[in-house]
Amino acid sequence: MKILKIQTLRGPNYWSIRRHKLVVMRLDLEELADRPSNQIPGFYEGLIQVLPSLEEHFCSPGCKGGFLSRIREGTMMGHIVEHVALELQELADMSVGFGRTRETSTPGTYQVVIEYKDEQAGRYAARAAVRLCHSIVETGTYPKEELEQDLLDLQEMWSDASLGPSTETIVKEAEARGVPWASLSARALVQFGYGIHQKRMQATLSSNTSILGVELASDKESTKQILREAGVPVPRGTVINYLDDLQDAIQDVGGYPIVIKPLDGNHGRGITINITSWEQAEEAYDAAKEVSKSVIVERYYQGRDHRVLVVNGKVVAVAERVPAHVVGDGKLTIEQLIEETNKDPNRGEGHQNVLTKITLDRTSWQLLERQGYTLETVLPEGQICYLRATANLSTGGIAVDRTDDIHPENVWIAQRVAKIIGLDIAGIDVVTPDITKPLREVDGVIVEVNAAPGFRMHVAPSRGIARNVAAPVMDMLFPPGTPSRIPILAITGTNGKTTTTRLIAHIYKSAGLTVGYTTTDATYIGDYLVEKGDNTGPQSAQLILQDPTVEVAVLETARGGILRSGLGFEASDVGVVLNVAADHLGIGDIDTVEQLADLKCVVAEAVLPKGYAILNADDPLVANMAKRVKAQVAYFTMNPDNQLVKEHTGKGGVAAVYENGYLSILKGDWTLRIDQAVNVPLTMAGRAPFMIANALAAALAAFVQGVDIETIRTALKTFRASVNQTPGRMNIFNLGKFHALVDYAHNPHSYEALSGFVRNWPGERIGVVGGPGDRRDEDFILLGKLAAEMFDRIIVKEDDDTRGRPRGDASALIVKGIQQTKPDSRYEAILDETTAVNSALDTASAGSLVVILPETVSRAIALIQSRNPVADPVQHLNGATPTNTVQPTSVTNQV
DSSP: OEEEEEEEEESSOSSOSSOOEEEEEEEEOGGGTTOOGGGSTTHHHHHHHHOGGGGGOOTTTTSTTHHHHHHHHOOOHHHHHHHHHHHHHHHTTOOOOOEEEEEOSSTTEEEEEEEOSSHHHHHHHHHHHHHHHHHHHHHSSOOHHHHHHHHHHHHHHHHHHOOOHHHHHHHHHHHHHTOOEEEOSSTTEEEESOGGGOEEEETTEETTOOHHHHHHHHOHHHHHHHHHHTTOOOOOEEEESSGGGHHHHHHHTTSSSEEEEETTOOTTTTOEEEEOSHHHHHHHHHHHHTTOSSEEEEEOOOSEEEEEEEETTEEEEEEEEEOSEEEOOSSSBHHHHHHHHHTOTTEESTTSSSEEOOOOOHHHHHHHHHHTOOTTOBOOTTOEEEOOSSOOGGGTOEEEEOTTTSOHHHHHHHHHHHHHHTOSEEEEEEEESOTTSOHHHHTOEEEEEEESOOOHHHHSOSBSOOOOTHHHHHHHHSOTTOOSOOOEEEEEOSSSHHHHHHHHHHHHHHTTOOEEEEOSSEEEETTEEEEESOOOSHHHHHHHHTOTTOSEEEEEOOHHHHHHHOOSSSOEEEEEEOOOOSOSTTBTTBOSHHHHHHHHHHHHHTEEEEEEEEEETTOHHHHGGGGGOOSEEEEEESOTTOHHHHHHHHTTOEEEEEETTEEEEEETTEEEEEEEGGGOGGGTTTTOHHHHHHHHHHHHHHHHTTOOHHHHHHHHHHOOSOTTTSTTSSEEEEOSSSEEEEOOOOSHHHHHHHHHHHTTOSSOEEEEEOOOTTSOHHHHHHHHHHHHHHOSEEEEOOOSOOTTSOTTHHHHHHHHHHHHHOTTOEEEEOOSHHHHHHHHHHHOOTTOEEEEOOSOHHHHHHHHHTTOOBSOTTHHHHSSOOTTOOOGGGGTTTO
16 A cells, blocks of 8 residues: 555645544555455454454444444555544544545545544544554554554554643633634744734633733742732741842741742742741752742641632632542552552543542652651551642642632732633632631632632542633633634635635725735735745635634635645634536546535535625526525525526525626615716726626625625725736736736636626637646647637746646647638747747737736736736726626626
8 A cells, every 4th residue: 555645734635524534645555455354354254353343333234343344345545544543543533433435536545534633643543544554464463563553653642632620721712602712833822813803822721811910929928028018918028139048038938847849830830838947947958949049947837738710700619639649448558658649540640630640759758758658658557648738739649629619818819819810710729727717717828829720620620620711811801701813714616716806805895994905916914925836725815814813714715724734723603605507627526517516515515604605606506505504694696587596586685796787786576776887997897707706795795794785885886896906817918009918817817707707809810828727638629628718819938837738739629629610720839838928918009909818816916017018907898888788697607
């Protein structure tokens, strides 16, 4: 077997709308292409020996052992690799269940699709599954040590990718509320929401958190001073920097017992409690100095350790923290009890699990000595041996929920403390013998205030009720009734995507909003270019959605980006599908126009239920997408008699229609006219039917999102097919005695759409034509046929990048199509695009139209502009209704 390609998908995709994290592997089975599993000696036995847990895979039989029965009966290796890759992730604690395997148009080559939790782990599992299956085919087994290494690698990848328990808790709450989120690339930041409504968090620090509050909480002595002055009960203590000051500090706090801890410590590092002698004090001082330059000496207060969590000024959870300990059973030594305790699956390293494994340090040995124990001691049944001085979960402690037990006065004190320090999320450490009584009655104190407190102890306490502490965090970030999302409008289709995207963006800009939009030319925010290039994939979409200035996202979405990476966003508010026609067929295993329609349907299917799928009612492939859409549907049509639209509006549905020369919105039995097509510059005074259709789609997309009709009307009147607003899309130039038109038409469908305008030109029509080299031979022949019907004279050129074709091959096929359609056509082949364009411009007759369909739009425009075109190229078109104005019924299925 040979892996040809591995791709990672993020967001709704060709394989699944609901499952957004998929790895797609293109796998050539080579010598196994004609050998199902039942024809491979020993394969079944070898596989179940290596991975007996595959018994749990139901597969198509729908029962336990169903997948293994398929192997016994005979199934292809691609299908087996799919299940093995999923199982490897399951064994590495990543719960995944979705997979698909489909043979491509190349016999023996399969697309193997598997779900993943972590991208790196998903890709690794795909490769490891191929290795494992290949080894069993060749040797009958897969070495145990290699499988163990695979699982260890996968576990490490999953651990490295983990968000941490606190962040994970907040993310799950966001997902439950439908709030989108994304991990940012720096400092473990997580973004919740989109665009202007976004909020960011780092662990449990939020974008609302005061830096002054964080700095104050980090300075433990200053925190105590501020709280003491505010009348809050805090420990007596002082800060020292030298060992020589330790004796005086002990006397200042009232003598033993004392606590010594680092001024800038966290997670219990360097803290020693209940110190009762000078020798212990010296050793504790040295331990604290390893963590911080300054050391705190405090009076030791007897009591139990509690963490009070305050979010947005309210106490939301309370946990009693019990230090790491073991309980005797009369049989096992303390060392054996620690080993047994650490076998708890809830315990892991650091913060990766609900609890942390118990490890011993300096204070552990001191505590054992004080209690009169060694690691070899066998504790009597029920006897407790404490192994850590502090109660932090990160040092092996456990938590007991006390949220319902805290006294109201203590609640008031905690809430007041959070506000005094200035923290929106605060973890307040309280030592008290009894949390049910006011602190002053039982000599309880606030010992510390923590910024970015951990949530583990509250979300998954060892005993007591689990508290959803993420809910108040999300309520704080996004109070009820406030949005977390910005409107997302996604546009796809074979042709017209860029123009429609730019027009929708122009409508929203006319409404006074900051628009982020992506096109095949560049990414823009407001009036400014952010990044040049073909930016129609998920990375560009994320750039827009992560920008905190963007109020509306308008995203051109091309087939290539969907295939390579998925949509890149979870759902949109509007999904526009303009048309589907043969283009890029034979690339990316999209071989038919029906498959292409399925691919583009992803944009329509990914619309939120309350949103709208905007569909072309004149294109059957697009109109049929309505059956798969869960959102509301709105249609646009060039034909006012379109039966589908009549039925739709008759039921109260909304549509955009070109009727009686007007662009109109229909809903139920009323018609709202936007304007006449002759008044919309984009339509070339009504001569460009495909531009009328684009304008209808754009107007409808804005209308269903609540943009008022007057704003839409104004935007349509001020948007032109110019170099500035739509480069390479129907850019017409007045060169005095003749006109030139630049358009990025590069497939048969766009040629047909363009012809609706070109054929209306009263003078000679000259075409400079070509097409991308990665199209099929029949596509080039068809381009030649369409060019012969459209132009009086043709110059055939080729792209600089032939995309693997021999130079001259594409042009020869286009010429073949010209000859088949009009053998007497005037044509010539000039392969160099610059030479071809200059030749057409040099030889253009008076009143003619030179139509340039370039590979490089900017180069073609530069060649024209060097000839000093007239400032207003379309003025002559706008004065009156043109002869042969497009009639509604004549353009059905052209767009």
